[in-house]
Amino acid sequence: MRLSKTFVKTLRTVPKDETAKNGILLTRAGYIHKEMAGVYDYLPLGLRVLENIKSIIREELNSIGCEEVLMSALQNPEPWTKTGRFSDQEVDIWFKTTLASGGELGLAPTHEEPITTMLKSYISSYKDLPLYVYQFQTKFRNELRAKSGILRGREFLMKDLYSFHTSEEDLDDFYTKVEQAYGRIFDRLGIGEDTYETFASGGIFSKYSHEFQTILPVGEDTIYYNTDKSVVLNKEVYTPEVLVDLAAEGQKFDETTAAEVGNIFKLKFKYSEPLGLKYIDENNSQKTVYMGCYGIGVSRLMGVIAEKYSDEKGLVWPETIAPYRYYLVGIGENGISAAEEFYCDRENEVLYDDRNVRPGEKFADAELMGIPYRIVISDKTLAEDTAELTDRRTGESQMIKISDLMQY
RNA sequence: CUGGGUGUGGCGCAGUUGGUAGCGCGCAGCGUUCGGGACGCUGAGGCCGUCGGUUCAAGUCCGAUCACCCAGACCA
Numbered sequence: 001m002r003l004s005k006t007f008v009k010t011l012r013t014v015p016k017d018e019t020a021k022n023g024i025l026l027t028r029a030g031y032i033h034k035e036m037a038g039v040y041d042y043l044p045l046g047l048r049v050l051e052n053i054k055s056i057i058r059e060e061l062n063s064i065g066c067e068e069v070l071m072s073a074l075q076n077p078e079p080w081t082k083t084g085r086f087s088d089q090e091v092d093i094w095f096k097t098t099l100a101s102g103g104e105l106g107l108a109p110t111h112e113e114p115i116t117t118m119l120k121s122y123i124s125s126y127k128d129l130p131l132y133v134y135q136f137q138t139k140f141r142n143e144l145r146a147k148s149g150i151l152r153g154r155e156f157l158m159k160d161l162y163s164f165h166t167s168e169e170d171l172d173d174f175y176t177k178v179e180q181a182y183g184r185i186f187d188r189l190g191i192g193e194d195t196y197e198t199f200a201s202g203g204i205f206s207k208y209s210h211e212f213q214t215i216l217p218v219g220e221d222t223i224y225y226n227t228d229k230s231v232v233l234n235k236e237v238y239t240p241e242v243l244v245d246l247a248a249e250g251q252k253f254d255e256t257t258a259a260e261v262g263n264i265f266k267l268k269f270k271y272s273e274p275l276g277l278k279y280i281d282e283n284n285s286q287k288t289v290y291m292g293c294y295g296i297g298v299s300r301l302m303g304v305i306a307e308k309y310s311d312e313k314g315l316v317w318p319e320t321i322a323p324y325r326y327y328l329v330g331i332g333e334n335g336i337s338a339a340e341e342f343y344c345d346r347e348n349e350v351l352y353d354d355r356n357v358r359p360g361e362k363f364a365d366a367e368l369m370g371i372p373y374r375i376v377i378s379d380k381t382l383a384e385d386t387a388e389l390t391d392r393r394t395g396e397s398q399m400i401k402i403s404d405l406m407q408y
Numbered sequence: 409c410u411g412g413g414u415g416u417g418g419c420g421c422a423g424u425u426g427g428u429a430g431c432g433c434g435c436a437g438c439g440u441u442c443g444g445g446a447c448g449c450u451g452a453g454g455c456c457g458u459c460g461g462u463u464c465a466a467g468u469c470c471g472a473u474c475a476c477c478c479a480g481a482c483c484a
Contacts, residue, residue: 012433012445013420017476037476091484109484144409144482152483220483331443360444378443388443 001044001324002343003353003365008043010365020218022303023149025315029369031323038146038154040299045369048323049302050157054136056188056320057159057296060181064174066132066161071114073138075106079113083274093141095154107140112293115162116271123289126166126281130174134161136298148218150303151259157299164272165290166279171266178294182212182262185296190318191305195261198223199233199246202265207245208237212262212296214304219259226251259304260297267291315370316393324351327371329362331378338377338387342405367392375405 008030017034018024026032031046042050058068080086086106088094095107108114115133123129139158146154161178165171179197186195194215202208211234213223222235231248235255243249271277272289281287302321309316319325328350330339336354343352351371353362359376366374376388386399 009418009434011419016414016420019477034476085484092482093484141483145480147478329443358442358444358446360442360446362445363443364445376443380443 001347001351003351004355006044008045010368018149020147020149020151020303020307021310022151022306025310025368026149026303026306029315029365031315032150038143038152040150040153040155042299045323046302049317049321050298052321052323053189053298053301054159057136057185057298060185060188061132061134061159061161064132064177064181066134069133069135071108071111071118071135071137073108073140075108075114077104077106079117079275080106083113083271085113093143095140095142108137109139109141110295111135111137111160112162112267112271112291113275116275116277116291119164120275120277123164123277123279126279126287129164129166129279129289130170131164132161132174133164134159134294148220148303149306150299151218151307152220153299156297159296159298161294163292163294164277165292166281166287168268168290171268171290171292175264175266175292178264178292179210182264182294182296186212186214186261188320189301189305190320191261191301191308194308196223196225196229196232196258198258199231199237199242200263201234201236206266206268209263209265211260212264213258214261214308215256216259216304216307217257218307219257221258221260222255223258224253224255226253259300261301261304262294262296264294265292267293310370313364314368317370317372319372322370322372324371325349325373326351327366327369327374328352329359329366329374329376330354331359331376331380333379334382335376335378338382338402339375342375342377342387346408377402377405 010030011028014024015027018027026046027034030043031049033041033043035041077086085091091109093109097105099105119131123131136157136159138155140155143152143154146152163171163174165174183192186192191214196213198211198213199208200211213221223232224235224238225232226248231246231251233242240249268290269288270291272291277289278286279289305318305321306315309318326349328339328343330336339352343350353365355362370392372392374390374392381387381399382402384399385402387402387405388397389400390397
């Protein structure tokens with residue numbers, strides 16, 4: 001991308017209505033634009049980060065046999081009524097609206113009901129199972145109070161995966177596969193070190209669920225962990241009985257705040273039963289499908305990573321999700337034409353600052369935007385037949401041969 | 409939802425005892441600059457969140473309402 005051609009601009013001042021670091025930096029660097037509280041637009045750079053996060057998740061889920069779909073955001077109340085979840089007393093974060101003809105609609109806060117209902121059209125035999133279906137989808141939740149930049153929005157992007165099985169053992173097996181896939185995903189996103197699989201309350205049909213919590217000062221959850229972090233649990237289940245359950249009684253636990261980036265549930269029959277998702281087994285008898293669900297907050301992850309990877313100068317994206325790998329600056333007539341030559345055919349990995357502004361401004365924006373590597377080609381470096389390569393994270397520069405650079 | 413705070417050009421702000429809006433950044437033009445957010449000159453851009461009231465006169469006073477921020481509660 002040529003910076004001279006995009007509508008996005010960086011801001012020197014801190015927006016008045018952002019106080020969380022992720023909101024401030026992402027806004028200043030031109031990744032997001034706020035529409036209203038908890039509702040954001042993703043600009044070209046922000047969209048690329050989101051897409052990079054999605055790609056990593058997609059690769060890992062596809063590798064364990066998941067299939068991607070895209071379901072509707074508008075919700076027919078009927079299946080939700082069957083599970084009792086269309087009630088505002090049950091689920092108090094619905095956005096609801098009416099059809100021109102008078103009927104009521106909801107904007108999906110999650111998708112257990114519609115996917116269970118949808119798959120009734122496709123699952124009839126044990127031969128159809130297991131099945132793992134996921135999507136990246138905008139969810140709507142009418143939060144009483146949106147806050148913390150993109151960490152807690154009313155409209156946000158989520159990956160939700162649902163699995164369907166003929167037995168509890170099969171559900172357990174797949175659940176383990178997802179746990180492992182999630183571990184790989186968070187590693188690749190650069191937050192593996194600080195992300196813990198955490199015991200949390202499980203709802204009606206299973207004792208516990210698991211959350212993936214990333215340690216973060218502005219996180220909304222409180223978690224407890226033992227000395228070697230082999231047992232980590234959410235405050236909501238930090239009770240003597242649970243510690244006994246986990247064979248961790250008497251151990252010393254420390255407290256910290258964390259942001260929930262993923263949550264996995266063994267639903268079993270919670271939705272398949274009331275919605276009638278059944279199959280015929282080998283003996284020609286009707287059985288109810290076992291289900292699991294597995295979420296990852298995609299837009300929240302972008303905020304969490306922005307919070308974690310940043311310094312006083314701006315963002316510092318991990319290479320795996322950075323919108324571009326290189327930030328290119330040409331200085332002087334010859335420097336600029338060499339930069340043009342390098343940029344040619346590398347539009348997808350190079351953010352080329354071809355604006356007619358002074359170098360200092362470009363350097364400042366390169367740092368604010370958090371592009372992993374900055375390449376500067378100037379008449380001065382060309383005199384040595386080199387270009388300067390600077391690492392955003394360490395700030396260290398090295399001179400590389402122009403001929404080597406052009407090989408990249 | 410409870411408590412506190414804030415709404416004035418694209419962004420950040422000032423605006424006195426009520427008298428018809430100003431600064432910095434940004435933006436446009438010209439010139440000088442050009443490896444760490446340069447500078448000079450010229451210029452464009454706002455019925456002051458919204459509605460109502462008081463007044464000869466309201467950004468300023470009164471009432472209502474909406475939005476945004478923070479803390480808390482809530483978070484299927």
